[in-house]
Amino acid sequence: MLKVISVDECINLFGNIRIVxxxxxxxxxxxxxxxxxxxxxxxxxxxxxxxxxxxxxxxxKDTYLCSESMPAVLCYKGxxxxxxKPEIDIEDGECVYIPTGGMMPxxxxxxxxxxxxxxxxxxxxxxxxxxxxxxxxxxxDDVACGNLxxxxxxxxxxxxxxxxxxxxxxxxxxxxxxxxxxxxTGDELISPYDEQEVPKVRDINGFYLKQxxxxxxxxPNYYGIVGDDEEDLYNSVKMALDENDMVFLSxxxxxxxxxxxxxxxxxxxxxxxHGIAVKPGKPTLMADCHxxxxxxxxxxxxxCAVVYRFIIKKLIDSMYCRKRDELYIEGAMAQNYHKxxxxxxxxxxxxxxGIVNPIYVKSSxxxxxxxxxxxxxxxxxxxxxxxxxxxxxxx
Amino acid sequence: MLKVISVDECINLFGNIRIVxxxxxxxxxxxxxxxxxxxxxxxxxxxxxxxxxxxxxxxxKDTYLCSESMPAVLCYKGxxxxxxKPEIDIEDGECVYIPTGGMMPxxxxxxxxxxxxxxxxxxxxxxxxxxxxxxxxxxxDDVACGNLxxxxxxxxxxxxxxxxxxxxxxxxxxxxxxxxxxxxTGDELISPYDEQEVPKVRDINGFYLKQxxxxxxxxPNYYGIVGDDEEDLYNSVKMALDENDMVFLSxxxxxxxxxxxxxxxxxxxxxxxHGIAVKPGKPTLMADCHxxxxxxxxxxxxxCAVVYRFIIKKLIDSMYCRKRDELYIEGAMAQNYHKxxxxxxxxxxxxxxGIVNPIYVKSSxxxxxxxxxxxxxxxxxxxxxxxxxxxxxxx
Numbered sequence: 001m002l003k004v005i006s007v008d009e010c011i012n013l014f015g016n017i018r019i020v021x022x023x024x025x026x027x028x029x030x031x032x033x034x035x036x037x038x039x040x041x042x043x044x045x046x047x048x049x050x051x052x053x054x055x056x057x058x059x060x061k062d063t064y065l066c067s068e069s070m071p072a073v074l075c076y077k078g079x080x081x082x083x084x085k086p087e088i089d090i091e092d093g094e095c096v097y098i099p100t101g102g103m104m105p106x107x108x109x110x111x112x113x114x115x116x117x118x119x120x121x122x123x124x125x126x127x128x129x130x131x132x133x134x135x136x137x138x139x140x141d142d143v144a145c146g147n148l149x150x151x152x153x154x155x156x157x158x159x160x161x162x163x164x165x166x167x168x169x170x171x172x173x174x175x176x177x178x179x180x181x182x183x184x185t186g187d188e189l190i191s192p193y194d195e196q197e198v199p200k201v202r203d204i205n206g207f208y209l210k211q212x213x214x215x216x217x218x219x220p221n222y223y224g225i226v227g228d229d230e231e232d233l234y235n236s237v238k239m240a241l242d243e244n245d246m247v248f249l250s251x252x253x254x255x256x257x258x259x260x261x262x263x264x265x266x267x268x269x270x271x272x273x274h275g276i277a278v279k280p281g282k283p284t285l286m287a288d289c290h291x292x293x294x295x296x297x298x299x300x301x302x303x304c305a306v307v308y309r310f311i312i313k314k315l316i317d318s319m320y321c322r323k324r325d326e327l328y329i330e331g332a333m334a335q336n337y338h339k340x341x342x343x344x345x346x347x348x349x350x351x352x353x354g355i356v357n358p359i360y361v362k363s364s365x366x367x368x369x370x371x372x373x374x375x376x377x378x379x380x381x382x383x384x385x386x387x388x389x390x391x392x393x394x395x
Numbered sequence: 396m397l398k399v400i401s402v403d404e405c406i407n408l409f410g411n412i413r414i415v416x417x418x419x420x421x422x423x424x425x426x427x428x429x430x431x432x433x434x435x436x437x438x439x440x441x442x443x444x445x446x447x448x449x450x451x452x453x454x455x456k457d458t459y460l461c462s463e464s465m466p467a468v469l470c471y472k473g474x475x476x477x478x479x480k481p482e483i484d485i486e487d488g489e490c491v492y493i494p495t496g497g498m499m500p501x502x503x504x505x506x507x508x509x510x511x512x513x514x515x516x517x518x519x520x521x522x523x524x525x526x527x528x529x530x531x532x533x534x535x536d537d538v539a540c541g542n543l544x545x546x547x548x549x550x551x552x553x554x555x556x557x558x559x560x561x562x563x564x565x566x567x568x569x570x571x572x573x574x575x576x577x578x579x580t581g582d583e584l585i586s587p588y589d590e591q592e593v594p595k596v597r598d599i600n601g602f603y604l605k606q607x608x609x610x611x612x613x614x615p616n617y618y619g620i621v622g623d624d625e626e627d628l629y630n631s632v633k634m635a636l637d638e639n640d641m642v643f644l645s646x647x648x649x650x651x652x653x654x655x656x657x658x659x660x661x662x663x664x665x666x667x668x669h670g671i672a673v674k675p676g677k678p679t680l681m682a683d684c685h686x687x688x689x690x691x692x693x694x695x696x697x698x699c700a701v702v703y704r705f706i707i708k709k710l711i712d713s714m715y716c717r718k719r720d721e722l723y724i725e726g727a728m729a730q731n732y733h734k735x736x737x738x739x740x741x742x743x744x745x746x747x748x749g750i751v752n753p754i755y756v757k758s759s760x761x762x763x764x765x766x767x768x769x770x771x772x773x774x775x776x777x778x779x780x781x782x783x784x785x786x787x788x789x790x
Contacts, residue, residue: 027587031606045761048593082623083583083595101583101694103594142761149765158610159764162603162696165587166761188478188496192422192560198443199498200478208557211426215553228477299496301557327790330725366440366537366561369554370544395722 004275004282006380007344010311013272014318018291020245023176027164030156032217033174034320039150041167044140049104051111053135056124057102058095060110063130072126076119080105095124104136111135143167153323155217175320178218181240181247182209185233185257186299189225204301204365205250212308216316230260237264241292245319248312251299261285261296268294277380279345280361281307301365306346306375310394328392329374331356338384347385348372351393399670399677401775402739405706408667409713413686415640418571422559425551427612428569429715434545436562439535444499446506448530451519452497453490455505458525467521471514475500490519499531506530538562548718550612570715573613576635576642577604580628580652581694584620599696599760600645607703611711625655632659636687640714643707646694656680656691663689672775674740675756676702696760701741701770705789723787724769726751733779742780743767746788 005013022036051057058074066072074095080086080102088096090107098104098111109132116128143149149167150160156174164172184206192202206222213220221244226236233249240247249261258274262285265271269289276284280303285296295312297304317324334357339345348359350373358376359368374393378385385391400408417431446452453469461467469490475481475497483491485502493499493506504527511523538544544562545555551569559567579601587597598620608615616639621631628644635642644656653669657680660666664684671679675698680691690707692699712719729752734740743754745768753771754763769788773780780786 027602028605031609043591046594046596047591050594081582083581085594101596147762149761158603158607159700159767161606162599162700163761163765165602166597166599166696168587168591168597170588186478187476192563193565196438196442196563199441199445199480201441201496202561202563204557204561207422207560208553210423211556212553214426301561305554305557327722329722366544366558367542370558372554 002274003271004277005273006277007311010273010276011314013286014315017293017315017318019321020175020178020319022173024171024173027161027170027172030161030164030172030174031158033156033172033177034217034322035150035152035154035156035160035172036175036321037173038148038152039164039167039169039172041143041145041147041149043143043167044145045143045166046137046139046141048139050137051098051100051102051104051135052137053111053113054100055098055111055113055135056095056117056126057090057098057105057108057111058126058130059090059092059108060130060132060134062093063110063112063126063128066126066129068127073120074124074126076122076124095126109133109136151323153321155322155324178246178316178319179244180209180213180218180220181244182206182213182220182222183233183236183240183247183249184225184251185228185249186225186251187228189251191225205297205299205304208301208305209248209250209297209308212305216313217320218316228257228260230263233260234264234267237294238268241268241289241294244292246293246295248295248297250297250304258283258285258296265289265294265296276307276311277343278307278311279339279343281311281346282343284311302348302361302368305369310346310375310377327395329395330354330390330392333358333376333385333387333389333391336384336387337378339378339382341381341383344380345378346375346394347378349374349376349393356391356393397669398666399672400668401672402706405668405671406709408681409710412688412710412713414716415570415573415714417568419566419568422556422565422567425556425559425567425569426553428551428567428572429612429717430545430547430549430551430555430567431570431716432568433543433547434559434562434564434567436538436540436542436544438538438562439540440538440561441532441534441536443534445532446493446495446497446499446530447532448506448508449495450493450506450508450530451490451512451521452485452493452500452503452506453521453525454485454487454503455525455527455529457488458505458507458521458523461521461524463522468515469519469521471517471519490521504528504531546718548716550717550719570717573641573711573714574616574639575604575608575613576616576618576639577601577608578618578628578631578635578642578644579620579646580623580644581620581646582623584646586620600692600694600699603696603700604643604645604692604703607700611708612715613711623652623655625658628655629659629662632689633663636663636684636689639687641688641690643690643692645692645699653678653680653691660684660689660691671702671706672738673702673706674734674738676706676741677738679706697743697756697763700764701743705741705770705772722790724790725749725785725787728753728771728780728782728784728786731779731782732773734773734777736776736778739775740773741770741789742773744769744771744788751786751788
């Protein structure tokens, strides 16, 4: 009996998936990797009280009630240099020049801005009264020791690289990259590098999967095209399974060769499901082979891309323990769209000026993939979308 | 006289920037590169008339008015294999088995689905009438020869890789990568790899710029930290300028060292502007050095990131002739936000359930960069945003 499951059931399965191990990498190599521990600050930042302006560090009480008509006159004790510990302590009636970012000297509890001060025969005249700690950044204003700064499961981008370098975290623990073997199957397939002879078809899925796996931080290994022969395919899958964490088999799930894809899966492990109630993408299979996985993906390129984007990506996220924000744009449907009940559907659309137009798919995979801006998810039991209805276009 | 320009004036300047040359790369290396020519199909796709179902190819007129109670009985002439040119021609009263994706045989103009047919002593019984060309995909249904498939200026992602491989475009012309030298300046700076001694500060901008430039498809070259010394800095900038298309100098634009940054720029080329009327990020400088550029970026990490994100990224896009869609999320402001007139402002915010909260910045660069979900742009002459007002959060 062939087991067809819903998208939700499929994603629930991924809750029990094998999670990959950690490794440590340099921050320069951490871009697009998934953080496997929380980043907690081990220190206060900036780590010392500093001035937020160019001016004079002083005791705020010395400027009490002073103004242009009744300025404070303070004894100038010298200059603090940026990056150097001040050697001057401020006593009553004294001040010292401090640049933006300079470390506050002992005794000072405020900085008068340079535009509010004047020099007078070696003294400094302050024309404005100052509140205590005015223009001072405290040592833990940015980050306090013990603060959670970046959460585990975050995909590291350039902003996180900035934060990590600010904390001195030059080595970070991330999930090691998932290795994925890719096999394209079908007697009709040829390499895009080869001359096309009608009615051969170029392998699109293998090249798509290679690149999308890179985007998702995996290490793809492309094993090329295998014809519709069970033993050839078995040998290729077995080798790819030995050398990787997962094997993606594209095209091996359509009616013509589903049977021997299932046979191969059963020879190497246990089939988890034989289909997913999703449109497009129903002919998707998965087997658990002792903690490694074989995924049979539809041969039709648009179906393969949809199943990857909305289902297999979540499997990869689960293996990485990745937390991801779904990005979408809102818009209004330009026309009614009718859908049959019983299958969750991902409708390719364009969106312009807030108007969402479905792209009608015959078998025109390439033009849809090129034009499509995103997908509208329509729930399993919905019967369609009405003209003018607000929808989320998933990117 | 110091020349401070508006954000719009600055971006207009980029219209006259030097555009980088093309190079040819393999599709496997094309991810995240900017396409420098239109991709126009040189052929029809799929390139031959094919069946969209498993079934029997036949002449549609032979099924005219037929039904389960009055089926058509057709002479079975054999089987078409996928990927192989059919050698059978269909005459009146004949049919041939065809799999999904199989090439239509001569003479046939429709495919009866397998579920509407039965075998009968070597003949095939068709229980349903068929329209002409039903279940047939025409040779140019996906892409017609001469169609524009991907436009010049597109940043190549995995979807484009799929399309390119489908077209057999295994080599593509892209912009060569822009080489950017990065120098961090300031006597207070130390490397994140070194032990921090108060009041030294770790170099954040250098590490941020390295990673963000990679994200934007450039080749960053980090030259490390240079102290506040004009001759040292001149020598470093000169070397970096020789070896790259651009040099980013972070921290060399604050009050303390702006003068010698300007001197260096004038020694090597012509200063285009000394500041931008933007908050944060005003102390941003740019010089044209005979078709190469020096950019002086603010030392404050949040300012540096904002200037990169909203201004310098557009310079890079101009050099690549990149077309980019601005991504944003809409939401409602949680509170009033007051702003001074005269500077365009980029307000860091969080967004949750459609509610946008400003992050108030003192000098807390790292915590803001870590928490910030995006920025709200407030126009130059606006005085702020009202509670409840709809805003776009730029990602």
